[in-house]
Amino acid sequence: MASLQKYTAKTARSGYMWRVQYRDAAGRSRTKSGFRTKDAAQAWADDNAVSVRAGDWISPEDQRVTLTEVWHRWKISRQKQLAVSSWRTLEAAWRNHIEPVWGHRAVASVHPAEVQDWVNKLDRAPSTVHRAFHLLRSLSDDAVRLRQMRTNPCVGVQLPSRQKSKNTTLTPGQVSLLIEQTNRYKSLVAFLAYTGARWGEAAALTVADVDLEKQRATITKSASTIGGQVTVGDTKTGASRSIAIPTPVISHLKKAMKDKLPTALLWTNQNGTHVTTPSRRSWWHSAVDACRELDNSFPSVTPHDLRHAAASMLISAGASVLVVQRQLGHSSAKMTLDKYSHLFDSDLDAIVDAFPQSRENVVKHGEMQR
Incomplete structure (x- = not known):
C-alpha cells in the first residue's frame, strides 16, 4: 500500500x-517525488500499483x-x-x-508518433529506410524483452513501399558465352554460374x-x-552446406585444382591471397563488354547475377523449391519463392496438362445433364 507525504520544495x-512511498515488484521500498498536488500523487500511485500487480512494472x-x-x-x-558484410551494413545503419x-x-x-516522423523524414532509398527501421525495431524488441520499456514504439509504423528489384539473369547460351x-x-x-x-x-x-x-563442394565459410x-568469416546464414557441382563445371575445376595442395585456395589474386570482388574496371568487365559486342541482348551483369542465372537453370531443369533453397543457401524456402516464384509459373502447365478433357467436352457434358 502506497503512502503519500507532503514535503517542502523551493521550486x-x-x-x-x-511524494509517493511505495514498494516495487521485488518488495523494495521506493520513492517517487515531484507531484504538485495530492490528487496527482494519488493517481500515479494507483497506476503504479496496477502495474506492479499486473507484472509489467518497470x-x-x-x-x-x-x-x-x-x-x-x-x-x-x-x-x-x-556474416561480416551483413554486420557492416547494420553498423552503417x-x-x-x-x-x-x-x-x-x-x-x-x-513515442510511436516520433518513430513515424523519423521514418517519413529519412530521405533515403526505401531499402535503406527499411533496414534502419527494422534495426530500431529489433533494438526496441530487446528492450521490451528485458523490461526496459512496456511496448515497442515501432509497432504500427508505416514504411515506404519497396519495389522488388528485377533480377538480371543470363540464358544458358549467354552463360557459355561469358565463360568463353x-x-x-x-x-x-563457370562455378558461380552453374552452382549459384x-x-x-x-x-x-x-x-x-x-x-x-x-x-560436391562443401561451403563452410565466406x-x-x-x-x-x-575478411574471412561464416557464411551469410551462419550454416555450412554441401552443394552439387554440375557436369559442365568439372573440366574447369580440374584445371584450377591441378598441382595444388588440399589446403590451397581454389582461386587467388596475383599475390596468392583471396580473390576480391571485381572493381569497376577489371577482368570481369572486360569479359562482359566482349559479350555485349557479340550479343546485343547481353545484359550488363555483376558476378552476383550469376546466382540468378543458376537459379533459372536449376528451375528449368525441374529442381524443386527445396533443392534450389539448399543449393543457393537461402535461409528458408520462403526466401527462395520470394525471389524466384515467377520462374516456377511453368509448373502450372503441368496442372493444365493433367486434365486432358477439352473445354468443349466439358460444355457438352453439361448440356447433356440439363
Missing part, C-alpha cells in the same frame, strides 16, 4: 510538493536506459550470428541513421572443399570484400 509555488533505472546502451548489449549477442536521432534517448521515452570470353578466372565464372554459390563462398574455397568424383579488404 513549488505553494512551497510544498507531494524500474525507474531501467526506464532511463538509453538506446545506445541497448545497442551495445544487443550487438554482443548478434555480431557473431551474422546504426551510425548514420539511428544513433544521431535516438542514441541519447531513454528507450522508455520514445573470360580470359582470367574462367573456372570461377555466392562470390564470398567461392572465394573462400580450398581444394579440399571440392570432391570432383562425387561432384571471404567478404569490404573496402578493398578481404
